Amino acid sequence: MQHRPPSLLGAAGVQAADAAIVLAASVLAGVDAVAGKSYQAGSGIALTVIGLATTAALAWVAVGLVRVRRWSRTPALLTQLFIGIVGIYLVQGHRYSWGVPSLVLAAAGFAALLVPASLRALAGEPPSPGQLPR
Numbered sequence: 001m002q003h004r005p006p007s008l009l010g011a012a013g014v015q016a017a018d019a020a021i022v023l024a025a026s027v028l029a030g031v032d033a034v035a036g037k038s039y040q041a042g043s044g045i046a047l048t049v050i051g052l053a054t055t056a057a058l059a060w061v062a063v064g065l066v067r068v069r070r071w072s073r074t075p076a077l078l079t080q081l082f083i084g085i086v087g088i089y090l091v092q093g094h095r096y097s098w099g100v101p102s103l104v105l106a107a108a109g110f111a112a113l114l115v116p117a118s119l120r121a122l123a124g125e126p127p128s129p130g131q132l133p134r
Helices: 006-034 041-066 070-092 096-114 116-123
Strands: none
Touching: 006 041, 006 070, 006 096, 006 116, 041 070, 070 096, 070 116, 096 116
């Protein structure tokens, strides 16, 4: 069995929270599209579908982190970068209720993914001699 540090589970939790935020935004976009509050109905529907597909992709990366799959490291880091950038734009636009949690999640995700234990686990390196697998 491959070693899975607690920090990697934290990173997976952050990734899952990112997926939940995108899902919530997609549902809100879908509700607005159905209620006729979108600029155009077609764009509201398209935005909803894209958001739901993105939610599925983010959730898949979270599963990859839990399973300690090497391929999950890069998409998880890019997700945190993107969430951080979007969070900055939201805060600049005075959307603090969405922007601040996004920035906090992005920082937590980066930290959890970049601690040495997570880097070792995702690189496929064995634990150091003084470290026992859990």
